[in-house]
Amino acid sequence: MTGTLAAIGAGLAVIGAGFGIGKIGGAAMDAMARQPEAAGKIQTAMIIAAALVEGVALFAVVVALIA
């Protein structure tokens, strides 16, 4: 039972991560459409923010793995 609950918990965490990174990507696309010259900087910032959000989601995966 703990195994299934852990898997469900990991799945929930991934929903949050998908949502967050999707929002970051969407905002980045809007910004790049508004100002194409800044596309490089925006892309870098997007990648950094995505890595941080993914880090948080992977905390939850690690806790699920331990359980």
Add this chain to the structure above:
Amino acid sequence: MRIAPQFLRSILLFGLIVFSFQATFAQEIEEESGKFDPKELINGHVWDAHEFHIADWNGHPITLGLPVILWTDNGLTTFSSTRFQHDNSGEVVVEENGNKFVRYKEHIFYADKFDKEKFEETSTLARPFMYEDRPLDFSITKAVFSMFLTVVILLLIFGFSARHYKKNKRAPRGLAGFIEPLILFVRNDIAIPNIGENKYQKYMPLLLTIFFFIWVNNLIGLIPFFPFSGNVTGNIIFTMIMALFVFIVTIFSGNKYYWGHILNPPVPAPLKVLMIPIEIVGMFTKPFALMVRLFANITAGHIIILSLVGLIFIFESAMVSPVSILFVLFMSVLELLVAALQAYVFTLLAALFIGQAVEEAH
């Protein structure tokens, strides 16, 4: 310096071919039980081990036995891990230097003090630490071997690049020309914006080491054949030590403004009671996040690739292989990106924390 397109194309082709061979190296199906256990495949690849499992030949595992180095009551004891004869269930007893040892799930115990139920009852987090029953284990394990390999690779690459600068004054070509933009990237985009123009030079060796060490270790974990397949950055103790180094550097380079902000934040008194514990806890959670982020990203990537390859064996059908290998190829390319990205994020956050520590008052 421009890299020739043909060179890039052949590197890409080579990389794709290497990664599509992931499936052929997953030969650890246990014929005894008959049923393929994906958990065993994953655990065999992700956890550390005392020997390097290279392949299976006719059901017989071929391994490279790495040296076991133990600090026991009788002093330093070393022997080859082949003396355990691939046993991980505490049955084979190795006698050396007056002590008897058994190995259970890659933990080495004194033979007379080993108790299976006690081991199974201790939590996973406490298991490495049962020191009344175990000698101190300083063995060269798979992860240590891979780390040494990374060190050799980095020394070779940077040694050859440095030689170029000693010999001539012109812009570098070749290996040094490949490395120079990377080093300049770390300096201009990671170190200077975060630490500042006047103070970044002291921290450049640390940041460069962190960046390239983590990157090469990530890449080594992705290549599926010996001598490269050791999983170093997916080992939480390794990432813990890296985060610990960053933590120590920030503590020791903190100036009075840094400690002032933590212990006496410029907020009204009622808020100060709340902020000071938060800031102190924040001091510890930042390196903790560094540790978990790198560990989880890399381990998750390895588990995904191993599971996709294991799909072929779960379905026991060759029809699954084209789909599975295509997925594995795609995930491997993504993992290449993650390898570089995680190295970049770790270095960036390390530079950020150091920058916060040495920041002057505004």
